[in-house]
Amino acid sequence: MKLIHIAPASLLFIAACGGGGNDKQAIVDACVADGSSDQATCECMADAAEKNLDGKLFSMLADAARDGSEATEEIMGDLTPEQQTQFMSFAMQAAMTCGMGE
Incomplete structure (x- = not known):
């Protein structure tokens, strides 16, 4: 059951602070700025997102990273069931x- 809570938490974690640059770098920057993980862990998470999310969902995640936690809540509410499944798969793989989550 712990992994079920990782998906929304991972999006909040990644989007805690805004980033800049390209999508992958925005995710890394937001993750590092949060202060909960080191650079290597944040790069691993961004790599996992890039590998496991389709282009649209990856861009949505990067936009949330740039815009902060309020955007995260909005994005989570706007995901289709298929996107939620894809995101859960990414979150579990990244964890x-x-x-993450240890």
Whole structure:
């Protein structure tokens, strides 16, 4: 059950602070700025997002990272069931691969 809580938490974690530059860099910057993870973990998460999310969902995640936590809540509410499933899959993969949630 712990992994069920990781998906929304991971989006909030990534979007905690705005980033700049390209989509992947925006995700890394927001993750690092949050202060909960080191650069390597944040890069791992951004790589996992890029690999496991389709282009539209990856861009939505990057936009949330740039815009902050309020955008995160809006994005989570706007996801289709298919996007929610895709995001959950990414979040679980990132948690296992990158050590998030430990």
